[in-house]
Amino acid sequence: xxxxxxFVLVTGLSGxxxxxxxxxxxxxxxxxxxxxxxxxxxxxxxxxxRSDRQRRWIAVCIDARAGESLExxxxxxDEVTELGLRPDxxxxxxxxxxxxxxxxxxxxxxPSSLTGSIExxxxxxxxxxxxxxxxxxxxxxxxxxxxxxLRERIATVFQGDKDAQKLLITVLSFGFKHGVPQESDVVFxxxxxxxxHYDPDMRxxxxxxxxxxxxxxxxxxxxxxxxxxxxxxxxxLPRYAAEPKxxxxxxxxxxxxxxxxxxxxxxxxxFLRDLKYEVRLRHRDIDRxx
Numbered sequence: 001x002x003x004x005x006x007f008v009l010v011t012g013l014s015g016x017x018x019x020x021x022x023x024x025x026x027x028x029x030x031x032x033x034x035x036x037x038x039x040x041x042x043x044x045x046x047x048x049x050r051s052d053r054q055r056r057w058i059a060v061c062i063d064a065r066a067g068e069s070l071e072x073x074x075x076x077x078d079e080v081t082e083l084g085l086r087p088d089x090x091x092x093x094x095x096x097x098x099x100x101x102x103x104x105x106x107x108x109x110x111p112s113s114l115t116g117s118i119e120x121x122x123x124x125x126x127x128x129x130x131x132x133x134x135x136x137x138x139x140x141x142x143x144x145x146x147x148x149x150l151r152e153r154i155a156t157v158f159q160g161d162k163d164a165q166k167l168l169i170t171v172l173s174f175g176f177k178h179g180v181p182q183e184s185d186v187v188f189x190x191x192x193x194x195x196x197h198y199d200p201d202m203r204x205x206x207x208x209x210x211x212x213x214x215x216x217x218x219x220x221x222x223x224x225x226x227x228x229x230x231x232x233x234x235x236x237l238p239r240y241a242a243e244p245k246x247x248x249x250x251x252x253x254x255x256x257x258x259x260x261x262x263x264x265x266x267x268x269x270x271f272l273r274d275l276k277y278e279v280r281l282r283h284r285d286i287d288r289x290x
Contacts, residue, residue: 004056005048005049005056005057005058005085006030006056006057006058006088006158007045007048007058007059007060007080007085007086007087007088008025008030008057008058008059008060008087008088008089008090008158009041009059009060009061009062009077009087009088009089009090010022010025010059010060010061010062010090010092011061011062011063011089011090011091011092011129011132011136012063012090012091012092012093012129012133013063013092013093013094013099013122013125013126013129014063014064014099014103014110014111014112014121014122014125015094015098015099015102015103016092016093016094016099016142017092017094017140017142017145017150018061018063018092019034019061020147020150020151021090021092021140021150021154022034022059022061024150024151024154024155025059025154025158026059028057028154028155028158028159029057030057030058030059030158031048031057031058031059032058032059032060032061033058033059033060033061034060034061035061035062035063035065035066036060036061036062037066037069038062038066038069038070038072038073038076039069039072039076041060041062041073041076041077041079041080042076042079042080042083044058044060045058045080045083045085045087046083048085049083049084049085063125063129064111064112064124064125064128064129065111070128070129070132071131073131073132074131074132074135077089077135088137088138088158088246089132089135089136089137089138090136090137090138090140090154090158091129091132091133091136091138091139091140092140092142093133093139093140093141093142093182093183094141094142094143095141095143095179096119096122098142098143099118099122100118100119100122103118103121104118110122110125111125112124112125112128137245137246137247138157138183138246138247139182139183139249140153140183141181141182141183143182144284153280156168156280157246157247166241166277166278167237167240167241167245167246167247167248167277167278168246168247168248168278168280169237169247169248169249169250169272169277169278169279169280170183170247170248170249170250170279170280170281170282171250171252171265171268171269171272171279171280171281171282172184172249172250172251172252172265172282172283172284173207173251173252173253173254173257173261173262173264173265173266173282173283173284173285173286174251174252174253174257174261174284174285175253175254175255175256175257175258175261175284175285175288176189176191176253176254176255176257177255177256177257178256178257178284178285178288180251180253181249181251181284183249184249184250184251185248185249185250186236186248186249186250186251187251187252187253188229188250188251188252188253188264189253189254190225190252190253190254190260190261190264191253191254191255191260192220192221193216193219193220193221193222193225193254193260193264194215194216194219194220194222195254195255195259195260196212196215196216196259196260197255197256197258197259199215202215202259205259206258206259206262206283206286207258207259207260207261207262207263207264207265207266207286208262208263208266208283208286212259212263213263213266213267216259216260216263216264217263217264217267226264226267229264229268230268230271233250233268233271233272233275234275237272237275237277250268252264252265252268256285256288257283257284257285257286257288258285258286258288261283262283262286265281265283266281269281
């Protein structure tokens with residue numbers, strides 16, 4: 001890895017927030033280029049490595065607008081790695097329903113549509129981007145992510161010296177009835193634990209309340225499950241870090257995402273912090289109605 005250079009490839013679905021992500025990276029001090037021809041990536045990276053600029057941080061956005069040259073993107077990124085500069089791939093995604101709504105509101109033509117149909121454009125674009133999505137280091141689903149939340153996540157991950165950065169872990173609670181988070185690397189289903197929803201006194205609260213948390217973490221099979229979960233994390237995380245993997249999202253799901261998953265996610269985040277990992281805790285569905 002070149003000592004002080006960083007290379008971030010921003011890509012993803014049209015309407016998922018790539019332009020905003022690029023602006024946020026620029027605010028962090030990155031030299032940003034939008035819609036760079038894919039074939040120029042190795043040349044551009046080499047120029048940055050040889051640059052005498054004090055901060056050699058660059059971010060480029062390449063997406064379906066690149067057309068057929070997108071097929072060469074994985075090989076081109078391998079060339080960058082051979083230069084000694086491993087790219088970070090940031091992939092922005094959203095649900096089809098959200099993308100359709102955003103395009104309908106702006107009344108813009110979808111860049112990947114041949115007929116003018118937004119649905120067709122989204123479908124074709126997903127197929128085109130699937131190979132690079134599979135290689136993404138960090139996937140952010142912006143379906144229910146505010147602009148401020150996106151800014152904070154990008155700042156957390158991409159601000160600072162990459163060589164000094166350890167494995168960054170996001171522990172994310174969610175409700176299965178609202179869908180599994182797309183950015184998940186590992187998913188645990190805690191719907192087998194006793195559900196506070198069926199207790200009228202606890203139903204209005206969340207897993208952040210001490211009474212609800214104590215009920216979830218100490219009932220039924222919870223104590224044994226938590227011990228096994230901690231053992232599994234101790235086994236897995238050093239291996240993910242050695243891969244090397246810089247970013248990991250561990251998702252904890254229950255039915256609605258307000259009680260059991262919140263309590264377990266909080267417990268896991270505290271445990272991982274005690275192990276000296278850098279951890280970010282998010283509760284995706286905690287504010288949805290009970």
